[in-house]
Structures are given as C-alpha cells and as structure tokens.
Amino acid sequence: DAKTTQPPSMDCAEGRAANLPCNHSTISGNEYVYWYRQIHSQGPQYIIHGLKNNETNEMASLIITEDRKSSTLILPHATLRDTAVYYCIVNDQAGTALIFGKGTTLSVSS
Amino acid sequence: GAGVSQTPSNKVTEKGKYVELRCDPISGHTALYWYRQSLGQGPEFLIYFQGTGAADDSGLPNDRFFAVRPEGSVSTLKIQRTERGDSAVYLCASSWLAGAGELFFGEGSRLTVL
Numbered sequence: 001d002a003k004t005t006q007p008p009s010m011d012c013a014e015g016r017a018a019n020l021p022c023n024h025s026t027i028s029g030n031e032y033v034y035w036y037r038q039i040h041s042q043g044p045q046y047i048i049h050g051l052k053n054n055e056t057n058e059m060a061s062l063i064i065t066e067d068r069k070s071s072t073l074i075l076p077h078a079t080l081r082d083t084a085v086y087y088c089i090v091n092d093q094a095g096t097a098l099i100f101g102k103g104t105t106l107s108v109s110s
Numbered sequence: 111g112a113g114v115s116q117t118p119s120n121k122v123t124e125k126g127k128y129v130e131l132r133c134d135p136i137s138g139h140t141a142l143y144w145y146r147q148s149l150g151q152g153p154e155f156l157i158y159f160q161g162t163g164a165a166d167d168s169g170l171p172n173d174r175f176f177a178v179r180p181e182g183s184v185s186t187l188k189i190q191r192t193e194r195g196d197s198a199v200y201l202c203a204s205s206w207l208a209g210a211g212e213l214f215f216g217e218g219s220r221l222t223v224l
Contacts, residue, residue: 032211034211036213041217042217043201043203043215043216044201044213044215045215046211046212046213046214049212087152091209092209093209093211094209095165095208095209096166096209097143097158097166097169098143098155099155100152100153100154101152102151102152103152
C-alpha cells in the first residue's frame with residue numbers, strides 16, 4: 001500500500017505556481033520522498049526527490065517539512081503541458097520497488 | 111534507442127490465450143521493473159530484476175504471470191491463460207541500479223483481453 005496521502009485533484013491557472021501537497025506521516029528516517037508525474041497515455045516521468053533538505057531542479061522544487069511528515073512539490077510557473085497526474089512516493093533506496101498511489105490530477109487551464 | 115522500449119504497444123487477445131510483452135531497457139541499466147496500470151489507478155508493482163535475477167516478485171498476482179531477463183538486458187513478461195481482468199497497460203521501467211532513485215519508464219503495452 002502507498003504510504004502517502006494526496007488530494008485527488010487540483011486546479012491551477014496557467015503561469016501561476018502549482019503547489020501540490022503530500023502527507024507521509026509514517027515516513028522512516030532513511031526514506032526518501034520522490035515525485036513522478038504521468039501525462040495522459042505516457043509512462044510516468046521522474047521529477048525530483050529528496051531526503052531532508054529542500055531540493056530544486058529545472059522542473060520543480062521540493063519542500064520537505066522539518067519533521068518530514070509532509071512535503072510540497074512546487075511548479076513555479078505552470079503551463080498547460082503540466083496537466084498530469086502527480087505521484088508522491090516514499091522509498092528507502094534499499095532496493096524495494098517504488099509503490100504508487102492514485103496521485104493528484106493537476107489541471108492547468110488558460 | 112535512448113529510452114525504454116516496449117513492444118507491442120497494443121495487443122488484443124482472446125480469453126485463455128498466451129501473451130508475451132517485451133521490454134528493452136536503457137543500455138547499461140541493471141535494474142528492470144514491471145508495473146501494470148488499470149484505468150484511473152496508479153501503476154501497480156509486479157516484479158523487478160537486478161541483473162538476471164528476480165529480486166522481488168511479490169507483486170505478481172498469481173502463477174499465470176511470469177517474467178524473465180535471461181541476459182540481464184531485455185525482459186519478457188509472460189501471461190498464461192489470459193483473463194479479461196488482465197486487461198491493463200503494462201509498464202516497464204529501468205534504472206542504473208536498484209534503489210538508485212530515478213526510474214525511466216517506457217510508454218507501456220496496452221493489453222486487451224476479449
């Protein structure tokens with residue numbers, strides 16, 4: 001079973017920041033937080049991951065709370081092409097497979 | 111190719127038939143994963159390989175499902191006596207090492223069992 005909780009859907013206006021929350025209250029000390037997204041009819045795509053510190057790359061920023069029980073994925077300037085299902089996953093990198101939940105469907109509109 | 115390649119992209123079969131789905135991972139990636147995805151659901155883990163051996167097959171739903179990776183590269187997912195409930199998109203992913211973060215997914219093989 002997925003160890004994360006995400007809202008089923010969110011809306012965002014094009015050009016605005018999209019902030020996608022994720023709760024992972026039972027996360028262990030050695031578990032990372034991963035974010036993937038899946039655009040319709042495509043395979044999932046890696047976005048970003050982190051352990052304790054906030055992370056940023058060319059796609060997004062990941063903000064992890066100090067107690068690590070929740071995180072937020074930030075798309076700073078959402079575009080129509082960011083419409084997708086976003087999955088938040090926790091994993092210990094010890095060889096176990098990533099377990100996906102149902103994710104959040106983000107709809108970006110003009 | 112540069113990415114994970116899956117064939118066929120679409121497969122329609124009749125109930126009771128045998129099906130093989132192929133995955134060609136990114137060159138040099140030692141870990142290979144199979145997932146399946148039903149409409150409106152997230153990908154469901156089936157099995158993963160580290161090299162030639164199945165490191166975790168706990169997600170295979172029953173003994174009709176089997177996967178191999180004999181040379182540590184291409185993998186084949188085999189489904190015997192297909193049932194209508196097997197209809198789904200079967201996704202393959204690879205990474206340079208199991209547990210090493212980023213998985214690269216293929217476009218999937220859509221299986222329809224009539």
